[in-house]
Structure formats: structure tokens, C-alpha cells
Amino acid sequence: MPITRIVRNALITALVIAAFIVSLRVTEADFPRLFRDLPKGKDLLTAFLTPDVFTREVETRTISIAFPIPCGSAPTESLLPSDGPRLVPSVNCAAPLETFTLQGFDLQPNSEVVIRWRLPDGRTMTAIRTQTDANGYFTYDVQARPIQSSVDGVPSRLEVDTLTPVGGLKPSQALKDVMDNMFVTIFMALLSTTLATIIAAPLSFLAASNITRKGCVGTVVYYIFRSFFNLMRSYDPLVMATVFGFWLSFGPFPGFLALTVVTIASLGKLFSEAVENIDPGPLEALQATGAPPLHTVRYGVVPQIVPDFISYIIYHWDINVRISTIIGFVGGGGIGYYLNLSINDFKWNQAGTAIWAIVIVVWAMDFLSAEIRKRLT
Amino acid sequence: MLQIQNVSKTYPNGTQALKNVSFDVKDGEFLVVIGLSGSGKSTLLRCINRLIDPTEGKIIWDGVDITAAPPAELRNIRRKIGMVFQQFNLVKRSSVMTNVLSGRLGYVNPWMSLLGIWPAEEKQRALEALGRVGIADKAHNRADALSGGQQQRVGIARALMQDPKLILADEPVASLDPVLSHSILQYLEQLNKEGITVICSLHFLDLVHRYATRVVALKDGVKVFEGTAQEIDRAKFKEIYGEEAQEVRAASL
Structure with a gap:
């Protein structure tokens, strides 16, 4: 007997180890990469940690000079000022691919500077963004490119914007958009939870054995609703959102419907269990008074389940805010959709704002729902 | 008159809880049912208002066969039968007032009561019922804020709201401190003197002696005694409660 047991145990151990090896393989787990690739993720992390939240009103001052490429194709800037804000190139014309130095003097100190080409046809090419020093000075090595060549005697111009923040901080466009989308998400979750409650609350009584499972008809009704809830619960909200998305095209509405259906099933199940867990005594007492069946439920069951119901509803609102964020990713609208767009556009700071908003809202909802549930007895 | 016939x-x-039990209860009696836990007392009381349907036999009340009543008629019969429970069976989170008013659900407009709206005269009736059991001042407390004795008085007030001709009391004092037993039973006795028939199951024999006009004893679902409390001698007592039983007096506790 001991030998068969040892063999059996060894076999089970081998199977478990094999299962783990397979799991590691299929997930392509490579933990050292977490550290090797850290530099790659650094910029992303930095962007997430510096979300786009506030902006300042910016005053832009632009100065420009004509810069013919190649030399002789157009007249050069005739008179360079010798004081005041001015641009001084090391040469006043250049051949294509030649490099020269552009210096700026007496600009706004410590300001952001945008250097760009204005092509003869009026289009612009941004070269770089840089900063002036405390004296309002910057220097930058520019390479002349063939595309910047003069056309019909009209030269490209070098333009420099100095951006000076004026006035106080104000919410950035990203923050406003994030807040708008967050409201969509929170209210989508609220509306779907509310609608689900309105539908699930009465149905849950039909799926509660102590209320419905009496006689032949009652038992059939009980099993129908019980299995309805169990069946609906087994569909993931994401799958449901995709199905509704294909049906109604993507946007907040199918996301809301998916969330509602899943919440009906989940709340229905929780509600019916709350109904089954009541103290049967008051129900018995009310039956004994000759009260009609609906009234025995209204007076004997409902007061007992109210705290549980409210607790489950708030809990589900909380859950639905999270789920609707994820549903947004598959096109369900709201903050998840916005985050998805930001990431696809490589707008990392904007994505950072969205992520922070999600973290804060989820935390706040979690805290709030826990506090409210604590107070219910 | 209530006739229990071969129930x-x-x-x-x-589990066979009752075996061919028959007896009559005359109007105005204070009938006490005694017997060990599990002897079928609760089942018997619940068969009378059909919270439990008897498997066999008939229960006839003033010529009406309760056991054959269809649902609507059964509700009308139940309206006239108040019930008091060992565990009080109040809705703990509801107010005392709501608990008492709910005894009236068989009478009032069903739509209004479903919305929780009660006529002023019913509220007045509830306050009077609470006044009769001495706790009118607790009307707006939550039921679970009251002591056990007070909760049982709410239970009696709820039964009173039914304007009952019969009260079934299932071990009404078994969950209470023995010293409170008399205060509760005196309310039942008072109602009995006003003409309400009372059928009550009890544990303590001295309480039986004090309140019962007649006694029925059950053992393993079989009626083993019917008569007055004074007829229960030592031999009868051993027969009902078994050889090891010792009499405990509520008063001595």
C-alpha cells in the first residue's frame, strides 16, 4: 500500500510541475525582462506620473527671418537688428544638408521656445522645442533640408515662438475631457445599476425558495428564475458588451445594456439569497393574521432585506464603475474609451490623467460604499 | 366551539408529529397544551390556523371546516385567530407601531396598506392595543430596541388588532425570564376573561395550575391526558414527562 501511495503522490507532483511549466511557457513569462526593459518603460511611467492636469494661459511672441536655401535662390534677410529680441544665424544662407547654428538673443528669459520652418507655400515644420536661459538666450544647430528650398524666389523662413505663461493655473483640456468621460462612466454605472435593481428586485423573490417554491407552479417558477440568473451570470460583461456592440454599434449605450444585463443576473442572485436568509418568524406571524400573500412579503420580508439590498446595490455600483472602464476599452464609451484613444495616439500624459482619474474614482467609490455599508444594520 | 377530530x-x-389527536375546545376556555419539546404542541397549534396542513383529520370551528377552507376563506378564518409566538416573531427592523398595525392586514384596504398608508382610526386602534399591554409609549421605537417581555407584549397587541375570537399562544413565555411569565400570561388571562378563547402551550406546571381551565397533554404526538390541572398527579406527571422528569416551578427560579 505505501508504495502505491508514493507512486501516486509522485505522479500527482509530476503532473502539477508539468502544469506549471506549461503555464510558464504559454504566458512567455520572463521576469528578468521586467528589469532589463525598465528604461523602455521609463518614459511611459514618467508620463503617467506627470499627468496633464493644469495649463496656463500662454502668450506667444513670434519673430522670424528669411533663410534662403540654397544661397542665391532668394534675397537674404537684409538688416538684422542688433538689439531687442532677435535671431542670429551663423550664416545667412545655406546649401541643402549644410548645418548651421541659430542663436536667439534677448528673448523672454526661461521660456519655452518653438523653432520651426515656414515653407514658401505657408506650411510649417516644427524643428524643436527648447528653453531660453536666464538671459533670454538659446542656441540650436539646424540642418538645412532640401524640402526647405526656396520656390520661385520666395525663401523659407525660420520662425521662433516664445511661449510665456501668463495668469494662473487652469484645468487643461485633457482634465476637462477626462472629467466629462468619467461622468459618462459613473452615470453609465449608476443608470445600469438602477435599471438592474428595478428589474432584479421583484424577480429575486420569484427565485427565492422560501417565497416561491410552494406547490407545482411555484417550484417551476422558482427553477426558471434561478437558472435564468445563473445562466446570465456566466456571461462575462466584456463578452456581453462586444455582442451588444456589434448589434447597436459601439458607444455608451451598448456598454450600458451589457452592464445592465450582467448586473440583473448578479443582483438577482444576491437578492434572492438575501430573501432566503430572512428570519421566517415574522412571515409566519403575518400569514397567521390572515394577511394576503403580497402583504406578508411587503410587511414580513421587505423590512428584513432592505439593508442587504442597499448594500448589494452600492457594492454593484462600485463594481460597475470598474467594469464600465474596461467595457470602454472595447468601445463602450466613457473613460475607458478615452484612455484607449489616448494610448493609441501616444498621448501618454493624457493617458496618465485618465489613469489617475480612474484610480481616484475607484478608490473613492470603494471607500464610500464601504462606509455606507458599515452604517446599514 | 373548536373541534379537533382525529388529526x-x-x-x-x-416524522410523525401528531397521531390521531381529538379533543374539543369550548368557547371561553383557557386550554393549556403541555408535553415535552418535540411532543407535537407547536404542530398542533399550527394545524388549527393551518400554518401547517394536517395530513389527516378535521378541525371544525363553529361549524366551519378549517381544514377544507380554500385560500380566501382560510384568510378570513385566520383573521379571527390571533397567534402569539415563543420567539415573538416581530419584524425587528420595523417600528412597534408597524408591527402592531400589521395584525390588521386582513381587514384594511389592501392597496393602501401595500403602500404603507394606514387610516387614522387603525393607528388609534393600535395605540389602544399597545395601551392595553402597557407600552403605548414605545409605539415609535424599533421593535428590536425593546426587551423580550416588551416584545412579547407587542406580539399580544398585534394579535389583539385582529379582533380575535381565539388566540393561539405557542410557548409565549418560554423565551422570557421566568419572573416575566406571569406578566405576559396575565394579559392572556385578562383577554380570556373578556371572552376570547385561548389555547396556549406551556412548560411550567405551576403556570398550568394557575391559568389553565383545562389541560391537554401530548407525548410523541399522542394525546395522553385531558382534564383539569388538578387531576395531574405524580403518576400522570411521570407518564407525560417521562420517568426522569422533575418538576420545576417557575416561581422557584
Whole structure:
């Protein structure tokens, strides 16, 4: 007997180890990469940690000079000022691919500077963004490119914007958009939870054995609703959102419907269990008074389940805010959709704002729902 | 007059709680049912208002066969039968007032009461019922804020709201401190003197002696005694409660 047991145990151990090896393989787990690739993720992390939240009103001052490429194709800037804000190139014309130095003097100190080409046809090419020093000075090595060549005697111009923040901080466009989308998400979750409650609350009584499972008809009704809830619960909200998305095209509405259906099933199940867990005594007492069946439920069951119901509803609102964020990713609208767009556009700071908003809202909802549930007895 | 005729009850799990029990209860009696836990007292009381359907036999009340009543008629019969429970069976989170008013659900407009709206005269009636059991001042407390004795008085007030001709009391004092037993039973006795028939199950024999006009004893679902409390001598006592039983007096506790 001991030998068969040892063999059996060894076999089970081998199977478990094999299962783990397979799991590691299929997930392509490579933990050292977490550290090797850290530099790659650094910029992303930095962007997430510096979300786009506030902006300042910016005053832009632009100065420009004509810069013919190649030399002789157009007249050069005739008179360079010798004081005041001015641009001084090391040469006043250049051949294509030649490099020269552009210096700026007496600009706004410590300001952001945008250097760009204005092509003869009026289009612009941004070269770089840089900063002036405390004296309002910057220097930058520019390479002349063939595309910047003069056309019909009209030269490209070098333009420099100095951006000076004026006035106080104000919410950035990203923050406003994030807040708008967050409201969509929170209210989508609220509306779907509310609608689900309105539908699930009465149905849950039909799926509660102590209320419905009496006689032949009652038992059939009980099993129908019980299995309805169990069946609906087994569909993931994401799958449901995709199905509704294909049906109604993507946007907040199918996301809301998916969330509602899943919440009906989940709340229905929780509600019916709350109904089954009541103290049967008051129900018995009310039956004994000759009260009609609906009234025995209204007076004997409902007061007992109210705290549980409210607790489950708030809990589900909380859950639905999270789920609707994820549903947004598959096109369900709201903050998840916005985050998805930001990431696809490589707008990392904007994505950072969205992520922070999600973290804060989820935390706040979690805290709030826990506090409210604590107070219910 | 309430006639219990050859009533038997077998539960779906095979337990035979009542075996061919028959007796009559005359109007105005204070009938006490005694017997050990599990002897079928609760089942018997619940068969009378059909919270439990008897498997066999008939229960006839003033010529009406309760056991054959269809649902609507059964509700009308139940309206006239108040019930008081060992565990009080109040809705703990509801106010005392709501608990008492709910005894009136068989009478009032069903739509209004479903919305929780009660006529002023019913509220007045509830306050009077609470006044009769001495706790009118607790009307707006939550039921679970009251002590056990007070909760049982709410239970009696709820039964009173039914304007009952019969009160079934299932071990009404078994969950209470023994010293409170008399205060509760005196309310039942008072109602009995006003003409309400009372059928009450009790544990303590001295309480039986004090309140019962007649006694029925059950043992393993069989009626083993019917008569006055004074007729229960030592031999009868041993027969009802078994050889090892010792009499405990509520007053001595």
C-alpha cells in the first residue's frame, strides 16, 4: 500500500510541475525582462506620473527671418537688428544638408521656445522645442533640408515662438475631457445599476425558495428564475458588451445594456439569497393574521432585506464603475474609451490623467460604499 | 366551539408529529397544551390556523371546516385567530407601531396598506392595543430596541388588532425570564376573561395550575391526558414527562 501511495503522490507532483511549466511557457513569462526593459518603460511611467492636469494661459511672441536655401535662390534677410529680441544665424544662407547654428538673443528669459520652418507655400515644420536661459538666450544647430528650398524666389523662413505663461493655473483640456468621460462612466454605472435593481428586485423573490417554491407552479417558477440568473451570470460583461456592440454599434449605450444585463443576473442572485436568509418568524406571524400573500412579503420580508439590498446595490455600483472602464476599452464609451484613444495616439500624459482619474474614482467609490455599508444594520 | 377530530400530521421527512389527536375546545376556555419539546404542541397549534396542513383529520370551528377552507376563506378564518409566538416573531427592523398595525392586514384596504398608508382610526386602534399591554409609549421605537417581555407584549397587541375570537399562544413565555411569565400570561388571562378563547402551550406546571381551565397533554404526538390541572398527579406527571422528569416551578427560579 505505501508504495502505491508514493507512486501516486509522485505522479500527482509530476503532473502539477508539468502544469506549471506549461503555464510558464504559454504566458512567455520572463521576469528578468521586467528589469532589463525598465528604461523602455521609463518614459511611459514618467508620463503617467506627470499627468496633464493644469495649463496656463500662454502668450506667444513670434519673430522670424528669411533663410534662403540654397544661397542665391532668394534675397537674404537684409538688416538684422542688433538689439531687442532677435535671431542670429551663423550664416545667412545655406546649401541643402549644410548645418548651421541659430542663436536667439534677448528673448523672454526661461521660456519655452518653438523653432520651426515656414515653407514658401505657408506650411510649417516644427524643428524643436527648447528653453531660453536666464538671459533670454538659446542656441540650436539646424540642418538645412532640401524640402526647405526656396520656390520661385520666395525663401523659407525660420520662425521662433516664445511661449510665456501668463495668469494662473487652469484645468487643461485633457482634465476637462477626462472629467466629462468619467461622468459618462459613473452615470453609465449608476443608470445600469438602477435599471438592474428595478428589474432584479421583484424577480429575486420569484427565485427565492422560501417565497416561491410552494406547490407545482411555484417550484417551476422558482427553477426558471434561478437558472435564468445563473445562466446570465456566466456571461462575462466584456463578452456581453462586444455582442451588444456589434448589434447597436459601439458607444455608451451598448456598454450600458451589457452592464445592465450582467448586473440583473448578479443582483438577482444576491437578492434572492438575501430573501432566503430572512428570519421566517415574522412571515409566519403575518400569514397567521390572515394577511394576503403580497402583504406578508411587503410587511414580513421587505423590512428584513432592505439593508442587504442597499448594500448589494452600492457594492454593484462600485463594481460597475470598474467594469464600465474596461467595457470602454472595447468601445463602450466613457473613460475607458478615452484612455484607449489616448494610448493609441501616444498621448501618454493624457493617458496618465485618465489613469489617475480612474484610480481616484475607484478608490473613492470603494471607500464610500464601504462606509455606507458599515452604517446599514 | 373548536373541534379537533382525529388529526394526524406526518412531515415529508417521515416524522410523525401528531397521531390521531381529538379533543374539543369550548368557547371561553383557557386550554393549556403541555408535553415535552418535540411532543407535537407547536404542530398542533399550527394545524388549527393551518400554518401547517394536517395530513389527516378535521378541525371544525363553529361549524366551519378549517381544514377544507380554500385560500380566501382560510384568510378570513385566520383573521379571527390571533397567534402569539415563543420567539415573538416581530419584524425587528420595523417600528412597534408597524408591527402592531400589521395584525390588521386582513381587514384594511389592501392597496393602501401595500403602500404603507394606514387610516387614522387603525393607528388609534393600535395605540389602544399597545395601551392595553402597557407600552403605548414605545409605539415609535424599533421593535428590536425593546426587551423580550416588551416584545412579547407587542406580539399580544398585534394579535389583539385582529379582533380575535381565539388566540393561539405557542410557548409565549418560554423565551422570557421566568419572573416575566406571569406578566405576559396575565394579559392572556385578562383577554380570556373578556371572552376570547385561548389555547396556549406551556412548560411550567405551576403556570398550568394557575391559568389553565383545562389541560391537554401530548407525548410523541399522542394525546395522553385531558382534564383539569388538578387531576395531574405524580403518576400522570411521570407518564407525560417521562420517568426522569422533575418538576420545576417557575416561581422557584
